[in-house]
Amino acid sequence: AQPDDDLRTGNSVEALRGAVMAKLAYAVGKVQADASDRDWFLATALAVRDRVVQGWQRSYHTTNTGGTKRVYYMSLEFLIGRLMFDALTNLGLTDTMREALSGLGVDLDKLREVEPDAALGNGGLGRLAACFMESMATLAVPAYGYGIRYENGLFRQVVKDGWQQEYPENWLSFGNPWEFARPEIAYDIGFGGHVETHQVDGAPRYEWFPSETVEAVAYDTPVVGWRGHHVNTLRLWSARAGDPLRLDAFNEGDHVGAMADRVKAEAISKVLYPSDATPAGQELRLRQEYFFAAASLQDLVRRHLKKYPDLSNLADQAAIQLNDTHPAIAVVELMRLLVDLHGMAWDDAWRITQATFGYTNHTLLPEALETWPVPLMERMLPRHMQIIYLVNALHLDKLRAEGHSDVDVMRSVSIIAEGWGQQRVKMGTLAFIGSHRINGVSALHTDLMRQTVFRDLNAIYPDRINNKTNGITFRRWLMEANPALTAILVDVLGKAVLDDPSHLEKLAQHAGDPALQARLKAAKRDNKATLGGIIAARTGIQVDPDAMFDIQIKRIHEYKRQHLNLLETIALYNAIRAEPWRDWAPRVKVFAGKAAASYHTAKLIIKLANDVARVVNDDPTVRGKLKVVFLPNYNVSLAERIIPAADLSEQISTAGMEASGTGNMKLALNGALTIGTLDGANVEIKERVGDDNIFIFGLTAEEVAARHRSGLSARETIANSPRLAEVMEAVSSGVFSPDDTDRYRDFANALRDHDHFLVTADFDDYYAAQRRVDALWRDQAAWWRASIMNTARVGWFSSDRTIGEYARDIWDVPVRAAE
Ligand code: 26M
Numbered sequence: 017a018q019p020d021d022d023l024r025t026g027n028s029v030e031a032l033r034g035a036v037m038a039k040l041a042y043a044v045g046k047v048q049a050d051a052s053d054r055d056w057f058l059a060t061a062l063a064v065r066d067r068v069v070q071g072w073q074r075s076y077h078t079t080n081t082g083g084t085k086r087v088y089y090m091s092l093e094f095l096i097g098r099l100m101f102d103a104l105t106n107l108g109l110t111d112t113m114r115e116a117l118s119g120l121g122v123d124l125d126k127l128r129e130v131e132p133d134a135a136l137g138n139g140g141l142g143r144l145a146a147c148f149m150e151s152m153a154t155l156a157v158p159a160y161g162y163g164i165r166y167e168n169g170l171f172r173q174v175v176k177d178g179w180q181q182e183y184p185e186n187w188l189s190f191g192n193p194w195e196f197a198r199p200e201i202a203y204d205i206g207f208g209g210h211v212e213t214h215q216v217d218g219a220p221r222y223e224w225f226p227s228e229t230v231e232a233v234a235y236d237t238p239v240v241g242w243r244g245h246h247v248n249t250l251r252l253w254s255a256r257a258g259d260p261l262r263l264d265a266f267n268e269g270d271h272v273g274a275m276a277d278r279v280k281a282e283a284i285s286k287v288l289y290p291s292d293a294t295p296a297g298q299e300l301r302l303r304q305e306y307f308f309a310a311a312s313l314q315d316l317v318r319r320h321l322k323k324y325p326d327l328s329n330l331a332d333q334a335a336i337q338l339n340d341t342h343p344a345i346a347v348v349e350l351m352r353l354l355v356d357l358h359g360m361a362w363d364d365a366w367r368i369t370q371a372t373f374g375y376t377n378h379t380l381l382p383e384a385l386e387t388w389p390v391p392l393m394e395r396m397l398p399r400h401m402q403i404i405y406l407v408n409a410l411h412l413d414k415l416r417a418e419g420h421s422d423v424d425v426m427r428s429v430s431i432i433a434e435g436w437g438q439q440r441v442k443m444g445t446l447a448f449i450g451s452h453r454i455n456g457v458s459a460l461h462t463d464l465m466r467q468t469v470f471r472d473l474n475a476i477y478p479d480r481i482n483n484k485t486n487g488i489t490f491r492r493w494l495m496e497a498n499p500a501l502t503a504i505l506v507d508v509l510g511k512a513v514l515d516d517p518s519h520l521e522k523l524a525q526h527a528g529d530p531a532l533q534a535r536l537k538a539a540k541r542d543n544k545a546t547l548g549g550i551i552a553a554r555t556g557i558q559v560d561p562d563a564m565f566d567i568q569i570k571r572i573h574e575y576k577r578q579h580l581n582l583l584e585t586i587a588l589y590n591a592i593r594a595e596p597w598r599d600w601a602p603r604v605k606v607f608a609g610k611a612a613a614s615y616h617t618a619k620l621i622i623k624l625a626n627d628v629a630r631v632v633n634d635d636p637t638v639r640g641k642l643k644v645v646f647l648p649n650y651n652v653s654l655a656e657r658i659i660p661a662a663d664l665s666e667q668i669s670t671a672g673m674e675a676s677g678t679g680n681m682k683l684a685l686n687g688a689l690t691i692g693t694l695d696g697a698n699v700e701i702k703e704r705v706g707d708d709n710i711f712i713f714g715l716t717a718e719e720v721a722a723r724h725r726s727g728l729s730a731r732e733t734i735a736n737s738p739r740l741a742e743v744m745e746a747v748s749s750g751v752f753s754p755d756d757t758d759r760y761r762d763f764a765n766a767l768r769d770h771d772h773f774l775v776t777a778d779f780d781d782y783y784a785a786q787r788r789v790d791a792l793w794r795d796q797a798a799w800w801r802a803s804i805m806n807t808a809r810v811g812w813f814s815s816d817r818t819i820g821e822y823a824r825d826i827w828d829v830p831v832r833a834a835e
Pocket of ligand 1: 138139140141142144289290291292293294301378379384386457486674675676677678696
């Protein structure tokens, strides 16, 4: 028998094996002979969790006694994925655990696949929040992530006859071994009702009497940083019907009515809204936003008041970062808490609020900017609406007093939008006014923020907007996803590269080394063979691991232009069929991504990808030269398989529209060459990897703006490009949809008539860039030289660097020094 301590904390092979066996018996309640892979996964995860908890308690104690400022990262999304290898990697236990389990006849790499993804996010914004949580722990920034514990994460995508179908993703159905339920940490969250005024010491005081109360219950997940030095908390809120909820009604026999109220209350944390661009504008969404903002603020205020007599020093003890405008109502809620509940003077409360909040903007697409109808706000949050009017009036009065008078400027900087017969609350303006720092997520995006959406606010507050180029955690996206590449890097550069990605730069010296190239190529080929197995299993399509793997993985959206890639695929298909004897560079084009359930055109693009795939893959003339794959149900775990197998990274958004991108960074780090526009962080990737090691094409953001102003017709562009004209005609006339020749007629006509995303304008240049890709592929030594330069020069895109900048410029908190 092992001593208890060893079972909880021992890190030897024997200790881990004993710990897993004990968990299987006493926590899962199974004997080994009966244990399924899922049972073994749970037992292993619980054994790993014990080892995380020690550091968690240590970090909690240090933070509590240290008097250091805490960071609160408020996000409606955390796209985490699986946690087992995150924890094992950061605790340095992966190999030990593999050995411990193999002694039990259990394969750790098989258990890895059993863990469901925590898909509590849509795409880039949610994944960024997850990378930031890991980097904040790594840098020992005392931080809490605050969000919602959705019972259903992002839908599971099934492709039936080429069309996307959505199925619920009940990731919690077999239990979640990483979380700790905290039923005792629960706050009342009010909705609706009315506001009463009374006099206190001759001044008006306002009190909100909600008509409905929902309880927010905490669930904590420990987040362990690199080498296990520091562990933070991700606190997610779950909605519970307030306890005596209509108990009177229930007792009087209205069972149905009482239960309906309960369902309405608990609906708040049932499901993630599955759109990454167009706000649905639904009442339930606003309820989610206020629910988690209010719960988080009560939580952090209570923490503050345990230590200090009042809230006057809140901004010295707390930095709250708003991940987009989704939690922006928190600005108003904090004002309400300070003024109405704690009796603080308005001006003091406003100073503290501004000093506490920072706001990150993630998109400038006009349709994505959140606004809420005033009547809805008034009904759901009557006191908040009063506070918004007062904030706005004081804000506009101040500007008038400073001499501003231009009506267009005043309209643009007002929190309230008038028009279409309805007033709306502009959440971006609210977040801007309520924060001391506002940031964009790449250099280009931040410049465009200053020039477009926030132009007038920026002129008035020129120092508020600053840039924080996104980053990715190298633990997940290099070490866990690509152990073969990691081993080579450690071998060539030394172990220090694991702690400090700037060591990657030394790789550039070896870029031309044939031996290194051969090793990297062999590792990539293995990764491609593994992905090939997944492709065959999910789609039945056979792919050749020696072909170029050309990858476009991201949410499906017109601005990301998967259809540009598809039109080029068709042009290439035509060209190969016309001259099949030429030495074409063999390619496998892989597409993966989800469409918002209500986004018709995005779903049609998925259908087009599947239609093109069927025609191309069935055509014997292009066999061995071109394959097209749409891989269903893209998620974090699938990304971890695709990215290490990529040769070419498609980053082809209309310039000015992709705020940053982070997949671009993951792919470059793993040795893929980028074909892309000068958009988002592509610009900064190009500056680092060098013009010779990236394929840039297309209009610049400025040229896109000019083109939109010019009103130039797409029909002319198409007429001037015989290649594009042929492709458009084929799609339009039903060459890829013989079962329904009208399927793409309207789609093609929309491109001819509007082409807002300038697919036709960029087509020829994109096609030419793809042929430069072919040429480089045919010179494998040159290709691998460029690939090595990519890995060598993208160390800067570590989210540790990004978090270091937030800590210094926005939060004013120290970070742990590098090893
Ligand atoms: C809003 C209201 C209702 C329902 C959904 C939303 C919503 C959800 C997510 C709106 C936007 C959402 O995400 C935007 C997003 O993911 N932006 C991406 O952020 C990344 C991280 O900064 C960038 O890298 C991407 O370029 C940017 O598109």
